Amino acid sequence: MEVCGTHTMAIGKAGIRKVLPPGLELISGPGCPVCVTADADIDTFIEFAKDRQVVLATYGDMMHVPGSNGSLAELKAQGADVRVVYSVLDALDFARAETNREVIFLGVGFETTAPSTAYAVKIARRGGLKNFSIYNLHKTIPEALRALLDDTATKIDGFILPGHVSIIIGEKPYNFIAAEYGIAGAIAGFEPPQVMAGILKLVRDINKGRPTISNLYQKVVCPEGNIHAQRLLDEVFIRTDAEWRGLGIIPGSGFRLKDEYKCFDAAVKFKIERKAVNSSKSCRCGEILKGLIKPNECPLFKKSCTPERPVGPCMVSSEGTCAAYYLYSSF
């Protein structure tokens, strides 16, 4: 399984699936933050944006994700103040410049992105910013991999591990994959030869019956990860359970603001109830995220669900599995 959505896109673009020998199959995993965001969270942040006092700042990927009643893009067209930002620091600038507005930042992303949000909250506290908060949807990859391995329906023999998440967390958090589950893992870069090297390493490990966790992206990923980022995460957040689309609630896979930073938690500040969503959509993103089915096994794929009119988030995100399969359709 290639865990990371950026790997999925790189594999699709390079046509790697087409050159693999019989018996070797690449399954796309849950490494797309937009895709794994739960319906209940999508509906909650859309509620935030309906408040005319609120500026909702978000990374662009989240704009077109459909909730139960529309997307942020649709809400923006109706006059809501939803702004796409490149960095959480842009959202901080909005809060400083418009003190009569409430700026909420959508904290979406894995360990690669979470330290930037932690830093912004720290800066906001230091600067006494009262009109800035975050809706924290950051999630962690190793816990999701454990959930996948614990799921008896999945059939994974090895993981191509995400290169940029690994920049932050290093190698050690993956060791349980080999030690406890006997499954191989390879941290790989994103160019086609680097992905191929990852596949080769996994195949050799599996054939030898000696699964290891190897780092094939050493020029970018230090074994210990980015210590400064890890400290920042520990300083601002504590681990909590988080709901993932398709994978359900995964223990310890989310971040919650520590008590001293609680006033920056939009969920606490605005008291919008997070309601469970009974999705009646026939979208099968959940199963796709676990690698149980391929996009073309979903009845909506390329029919009622396209990048122009996505039904589920796996088709919305530029690195969603369905978007990748759609774009590189000769997979």
Added chain:
Amino acid sequence: MCLAVPAKVVSIDNEFITAEVDIMGNSKRVGIVLTPEVEVGSWVMVHAGQAISVIEEEAARLSLSAWEELLRGEQ
């Protein structure tokens, strides 16, 4: 979403813990709180407005060539 782009550090602002970087010919201000060891002339990987890793020039050039190929494919 976990995309990271290689960039070369042009100048450093220690007061605001930021750096001016060159990303494929574009000038951008990025945070360097996660990479305090960075120096002018260093190569870094930039993600969501923060430099998240200091890398060797060789790794940066390899990644840049992949980016250029990707961008060419979209034209």
